[in-house]
Amino acid sequence: MIALPDFPWDRLAPYKELALAHPGGIVDLSVGTPVDPVPAVAREALAGASDSPGYPLTHGTDALRRAAADWLARRHGVTVAPGDVLPTIGSKELVAWLPTLLGVGAGDRVVIPALAYPTYDVGARLAGAEPYATDGLLGLGPERVPLVWVNSPSNPTGRVLPAEHLRKVVAWARERGAVVASDECYIELGWEERPVSILHPDVCDGFHEGLLAVHSLSKRSNLAGYRAGFVTGDPALVKRLLEVRKHAGMMMPAPVQAATAAVLADDRHADEQRERYAARRALLRPALEKAGWRVEHSTAGLYLWATDDRGCWEQVRSLAEMGILVAPGDFYGQAGSSHIRIAMTASDERVNAALLRLQ
Numbered sequence: 001m002i003a004l005p006d007f008p009w010d011r012l013a014p015y016k017e018l019a020l021a022h023p024g025g026i027v028d029l030s031v032g033t034p035v036d037p038v039p040a041v042a043r044e045a046l047a048g049a050s051d052s053p054g055y056p057l058t059h060g061t062d063a064l065r066r067a068a069a070d071w072l073a074r075r076h077g078v079t080v081a082p083g084d085v086l087p088t089i090g091s092k093e094l095v096a097w098l099p100t101l102l103g104v105g106a107g108d109r110v111v112i113p114a115l116a117y118p119t120y121d122v123g124a125r126l127a128g129a130e131p132y133a134t135d136g137l138l139g140l141g142p143e144r145v146p147l148v149w150v151n152s153p154s155n156p157t158g159r160v161l162p163a164e165h166l167r168k169v170v171a172w173a174r175e176r177g178a179v180v181a182s183d184e185c186y187i188e189l190g191w192e193e194r195p196v197s198i199l200h201p202d203v204c205d206g207f208h209e210g211l212l213a214v215h216s217l218s219k220r221s222n223l224a225g226y227r228a229g230f231v232t233g234d235p236a237l238v239k240r241l242l243e244v245r246k247h248a249g250m251m252m253p254a255p256v257q258a259a260t261a262a263v264l265a266d267d268r269h270a271d272e273q274r275e276r277y278a279a280r281r282a283l284l285r286p287a288l289e290k291a292g293w294r295v296e297h298s299t300a301g302l303y304l305w306a307t308d309d310r311g312c313w314e315q316v317r318s319l320a321e322m323g324i325l326v327a328p329g330d331f332y333g334q335a336g337s338s339h340i341r342i343a344m345t346a347s348d349e350r351v352n353a354a355l356l357r358l359q
């Protein structure tokens, strides 16, 4: 049996009970799950493709691949061929299985950010490899690693890696033949900084060898329930992933492919959703600061990363007593043990309830 970490959310259950007992009800800012409606453009496309008796293509429809390539060009200044786009069943499955799909295994170390979404660690373990959490590649010395994960904007910190930083990661990886997988699922949510893709010419000079960008429609288009994402980048790597995924049956359902193509072709709903998050952020951030928290990083993404310098669990308790549930920073690595992560995914009504309680 592969040793997997304990599922950390179970440890939050007693604090959830505490928050639920608040007379005004819980304000759950712990999990980054979308609460706003699925945009009509997605629902209509899904319904329109509901008569899909045949197997879908693992590679996805032409329409989906073209929509993804057009979106990357239009919104992020990235040029990829539609044939180099590969749909995924949400991005979490790809994060969890990429090391395995790439043939990473025993004796390998997979580099993941020091503070990170837990699935990078899990993915390394599922492949029989060892996760190595660090933000400093130089600490690895001459060691050759097969895979380096970056995540900008970051979950949990909301930190953006500038193009210069990403260039250095790419150069380092290319010298050693490592693949860089860049999880860009929050790329559309830049607030004080503009996130840049690993595939942007400022980062990789237009050469995608050894690079993969991982995208998700969960947050941009409220499609977490549909499971919609894609990966793109190095044509040879994408080809290899396609081959394994075909054999393994890892294909996005046809109605979801139709919905994904439709949302990628539409910016209006994404801009509206962005505005909702911007408004909640503009309320929550100063309210937390007035209540004694210091917000760090958080220049982009779906979360506020904050501390009042106590241990993270004490902070979780204080807020749970107000009926507000947040995530403890140590879920994301030991470096987070005095921080909390506050998700902006609650309805306006619940965000307003939180504001009143923080006063």
Ligand SMILES: Cc1ncc(COP(=O)(O)O)c(C=O)c1O
Residues within 6 Å of the ligand: 032, 089, 090, 091, 092, 093, 095, 117, 151, 154, 155, 183, 185, 215, 216, 217, 218, 224, 228, 229
């Ligand atoms: C950094 C990061 N990557 C990937 C995911 C997975 O998202 P999904 O599977 O919904 O695309 C999440 C979800 O919260 C995340 O925070």
